[in-house]
Amino acid sequence: MSPLPNLESELRRKIKGDILFDDVARYLYSTDASLYQIQPVGVVIPRDKDDVIQAMRTAAKYGVAILPRGGGTSLAGQTVGHALVIDCSKYMTALLEVNAQERWVRVEPGIVRDELNRKIKATGLHFTPDVATSSRAAVGGMIANNSAGTHSIVYGKTVDQVISLRALLADGEEVEFRELTPEEYENKCAQKNLEGKIYRETRRLVQQHAEEIRARFPKVMRRAGGYSFDLLLAQKNWNLAHLITGSEGTLAFITEAKVRIEPLPKATGILLAHFHDIFDALRAVAPILPHRPAAVELLDSPILRMAQQNLELRRHCTFVEGDPAAVLLIEFFDETPEAAAERVIRLDEEIRQKHHAYTCTRALSAAEQANVWYVRKAGLGLLMGMKGERKPVEFIEDAAVPVAVMPQYLREVADLIGSFNREMTMYAHVSVGLAHVRTMLNLRDADDVKLMRRISEGTLDLVLKYGGMMSGEHGDGLVRSYLNPKFFGPQLYQAFRELKAAFDPQGIMNPGKIVDAQGMEENLRIGPHYRTRHVHTHFQYRARWKCAPAWVNAANSPAAPCAPHTWQRATKNIPRVAAPTPCARRLPVRLRPNISPPNGFMKFLISAWPVRAANPSALPTWMLPN
Ligand SMILES: Cc1cc2nc3c(=O)[nH]c(=O)nc-3n(C[C@H](O)[C@H](O)[C@H](O)COP(=O)(O)OP(=O)(O)OC[C@H]3O[C@@H](n4cnc5c(N)ncnc54)[C@H](O)[C@@H]3O)c2cc1C
Ligand code: SF4
Structure with missing residues (x-):
């Protein structure tokens, strides 16, 4: 039942687009690709700007916050909240x-x-x-x-x-x-x-x-x-x-x-420098930059090994030789393929001689380069498919530091995580000093939730020490906003709050992000209270917590958007949202892209889902256990 029936009925009168206040929709919109889950008040899918104006004014009248939404792929929790979600991804796409x-x-x-x-x-x-x-x-x-x-x-x-x-x-x-x-x-x-x-x-x-x-x-x-x-x-x-x-x-x-x-770049060429030591790879980055690469990315051994073991990805790993601790992917743009290849060859010689690469491979044809990027883009999907209770959790995954100090910074991060007897994995946009470090934690264990905070705060100290930033691209959201008072200091933090108050005197625009945030352990999607509900099915399928709600299918084709995403986009019948949307690939049901779900079909799929969230209030009542 709608928590605010008057708001809902007023929106229905005023708005041309879709209004979703049912339990299923609110459950579907309670997540993005982050660690968090909060059930929204309701969802508006506006046809146009006038619908957005009406939705915002009506929400303000009822004192309800609003939460803009695009693809819902955010990793920091900025796209979840107890608010009226306004989703632009269906109609406002011109x-x-x-x-x-x-x-x-x-x-x-x-x-x-x-x-x-x-x-x-x-x-x-x-x-x-x-x-x-x-x-x-x-x-x-x-x-x-x-x-x-x-x-x-x-x-x-x-x-x-x-x-x-x-x-x-x-x-x-x-x-x-x-x-x-x-x-x-x-x-x-x-x-x-x-x-x-x-x-x-x-x-x-x-x-x-x-x-x-x-x-x-x-x-x-x-x-x-x-x-x-x-x-x-x-x-x-x-x-x-x-x-x-x-x-x-x-x-x-x-x-x-x-x-x-x-x-668009006219021609491209890629060099893949292989290292036995990840810190040698990191130290090689600063001397590479004067060669004016278009990208320098680092892939570590866990990702490369998982790619080589994955049935789908194995055939794309043609560029990997031996068992590297890290590979630097260095791409050049140029006017002609010959000019791009020449730059690849020049750096190849230098990097072997001076920077301890044990071998270098080259991707000069379009097909070879497609293989490289396919494996690189599969990085997160692969990580999320890792077996075991501990998962590569994102919370310090986005810190950026000056390139010159990256090796020292990452050495200290590794020591910090190691001091708690935990492991890490990473891939990195090393050309700009950004490392996506993920810590292996089991957030269903209360001790690991406490550890998450200690590692987060320890990393903040390191980021401050090395003149870096806690978020290089994923944002503050629910996971990092709580660090802003310490990171920016009391004076600037207060200035941020005053800016927010000037723009948003009633505090209705996606509150609790950037300023006045919750603690990072609150509203976890999968936390110590998370329980798996066992449902007898004819076929086996894996629990949701083994997958990133990221529209990348960890199990089958880690670089491709998930089947449900493709299906939903094709039908346009139901909202496009990240997990816990049921996965076509993991349910004993085959979905065809051109069918519309019959009434109750979504409800059936979700009720067949064998999990319940950490936060029971985020679940539709019909999903709560007896
Ligand atoms: C597997 C994976 C890989 C990723 N890789 C990258 C990467 O390489 N680089 C990177 O930067 N990020 C990356 N991200 C994070 C994320 O995909 C990006 O931040 C992306 O640009 C978010 O777009 P979105 O449409 O999904 O935004 P949403 O998650 O829908 O929204 C993001 C924020 O924008 C706000 N917002 C949305 N629409 C509006 C609007 N109309 N007006 C005002 N505010 C609005 C929302 O309230 C929210 O705070 C990755 C995420 C995943 C899951
Ligand atoms: S739809 Fe399924 S496979 Fe895709 S990210 Fe979500 S949980 Fe994973």
């Missing part, structure tokens, strides 16, 4: 305008990154941030997270591509955030409405705390945490679109984005 000459596009927030690029392929241009989830991440979500990809050393982060944003403020007022001359900024400040207050307060806060901003914001190539005061301070003409970027839906609701598009 490519509104393409200007190839000036190299920009205008899009609605729900358009998926790869779909956008498919649509503009003929122009020879593309939207560059290449997140590993590019087949399901929406541009709005990428902007709100300030996402970045493997080629960020060339293209930067999403914020570097944002020209302007149209957005709804907390009162439902529509505004445009773009670069303003000092005179235009002054005119904005003179306005008597919420927008005017935002411009005045932003200027006051950035100017008042300029010294602290310079001192506290780390000088790293990747930063996704906190509010981006540092970017404004560095700009001659302020662009508040860059403050909205990375704000995780806590300041404004993006309804339209104008973003840059760049030429």
